[in-house]
Structures are given as structure tokens and as C-alpha cells.
Amino acid sequence: MYISGEGLLVILFVGVVAGWLAGQIVQGTGLGLLGDLLFGILGAFVGSWFLPKLGVHLGAGIISAIINATVGAILLLLLVKLLRGGGRGRRWRR
Numbered sequence: 001m002y003i004s005g006e007g008l009l010v011i012l013f014v015g016v017v018a019g020w021l022a023g024q025i026v027q028g029t030g031l032g033l034l035g036d037l038l039f040g041i042l043g044a045f046v047g048s049w050f051l052p053k054l055g056v057h058l059g060a061g062i063i064s065a066i067i068n069a070t071v072g073a074i075l076l077l078l079l080v081k082l083l084r085g086g087g088r089g090r091r092w093r094r
Contacts, residue, residue, distance in 0.1 A: 015040035018069030026077040043073025
């Protein structure tokens with residue numbers, strides 16, 4: 001598999017934008033730029049798998065890719081927040 005330089009830049013751009021949007025929507029995660037990028041890219045995979053299962057097809061293009069990746073990143077961030085304890089109540093850290 002070969003990814004051109006432009007293709008890699010588009011993937012990174014979509015990942016950063018989607019991760020940042022998801023971080024703004026799901027408050028309290030605070031993962032930074034690298035974490036946003038990682039969750040944005042992972043969110044793109046989750047969104048591209050999960051949304052068609054629900055019968056949601058956004059089409060093609062960069063805007064639909066950003067929306068798709070943002071939805072997936074939101075799901076991942078909610079899962080992380082749930083596993084961390086949600087930021088309220090008892091903390092498991094010592």
C-alpha cells in the first residue's frame with residue numbers, strides 16, 4: 001500500500017481536526033495535540049465501521065470524513081472518560 005505525501009497530509013489534517021472537535025465536545029479529557037491526532041485517526045476507523053452499521057452514510061469528501069472521524073473520536077473519548085471515572089466522584093489514582 002502506498003500513500004502519497006498529500007494523502008498523508010489529508011489523513012493527519014482530518015485526524016487533528018476531528019480529534020480537536022471531539023475534545024471540545026467531550027470536556028474533561030485533555031489529551032493534547034498528539035492525543036487529539038491519535039483519537040481523530042482512531043475515530044475515523046471507528047466511525048467508518050460504526051456509522052454504516054446504523055445505516056448512516058455521509059458521502060464522500062473531506063467534510064464528511066471529518067464528521068465521520070469526529071463521531072468515532074467522540075465515542076472513543078466517551079469510553080475513555082467512562083473508564084477514567086467520568087471526572088466526578090471517587091478517583092482511582094493515589
